[in-house]
Amino acid sequence: MIRRGYFNYLLTLEPNFDKFLVQANNIYWHSEFQPEIMYKLYTFFLDIGLRYSEIPTNESKTFSFSFDDNYMSWKGLSNFDHKLTFYLNTCQYNVNFDETAYVRSIGHVSDYKFLPLKDLCDLGSRHNIGFHGTKHHKHSRTDRSILVNDFETQELFFRKIGICNVVNQYAINYGMRRFLNPYFVKYLRQKNINIVLAEPGMLKYTNSQFINRYNWVDSISFENNLKLMTFNKHFYLPITPYRL
Numbered sequence: 001m002i003r004r005g006y007f008n009y010l011l012t013l014e015p016n017f018d019k020f021l022v023q024a025n026n027i028y029w030h031s032e033f034q035p036e037i038m039y040k041l042y043t044f045f046l047d048i049g050l051r052y053s054e055i056p057t058n059e060s061k062t063f064s065f066s067f068d069d070n071y072m073s074w075k076g077l078s079n080f081d082h083k084l085t086f087y088l089n090t091c092q093y094n095v096n097f098d099e100t101a102y103v104r105s106i107g108h109v110s111d112y113k114f115l116p117l118k119d120l121c122d123l124g125s126r127h128n129i130g131f132h133g134t135k136h137h138k139h140s141r142t143d144r145s146i147l148v149n150d151f152e153t154q155e156l157f158f159r160k161i162g163i164c165n166v167v168n169q170y171a172i173n174y175g176m177r178r179f180l181n182p183y184f185v186k187y188l189r190q191k192n193i194n195i196v197l198a199e200p201g202m203l204k205y206t207n208s209q210f211i212n213r214y215n216w217v218d219s220i221s222f223e224n225n226l227k228l229m230t231f232n233k234h235f236y237l238p239i240t241p242y243r244l
């Protein structure tokens, strides 16, 4: 449990602390993770005066939690009272699914567990489902027509299986601005779909046209994650020896 005392402690190290964390803090996971870290983060952000946003946003003084690809661990989060956002791929529900190619494309090597279709429907009735493409294409290397078709196939699929909480956000595969396909970006804009990126250290761009997220790394400390998240990298350096 993080108490207000921790915030006061941060203020003694950096009197302007409260000015740094007024940005939109969108955190995401795309592999197995420890739910208690998420609860700890939730308490920490609330304690320093941020508001939980049920979908990733650029609004200042907010934070949100989301997941990518074909996330399996959401069942451990049943005690969390708010909506989370899952940007999912859906090629695994096709009859001609190439499992090896897909698992490679999301950077896993073996033992990848897929979300069964009935669990996807259950997930979509309780949480938000965002677009992440039917397949996990690298956009910069893919033709616009393939990306459009891939998107429309996913849109149709969500409609067909009756997911009610589909949000108008598309998390770009691999998350990087440099992988954007300008023609596909234009297409998404015309459809009023917000583009979501995942670039560490970019959360400062709250007025940017893209929503930025930070990939929380469970293998490094809480403070080091905060340090990587923030735009002011020097600010967090003095507090790294401190353990929560």
Ligand SMILES: [Zn+2]
Pocket: 030, 068, 069, 106, 132, 136, 173, 174
């Ligand atoms: Zn992904």
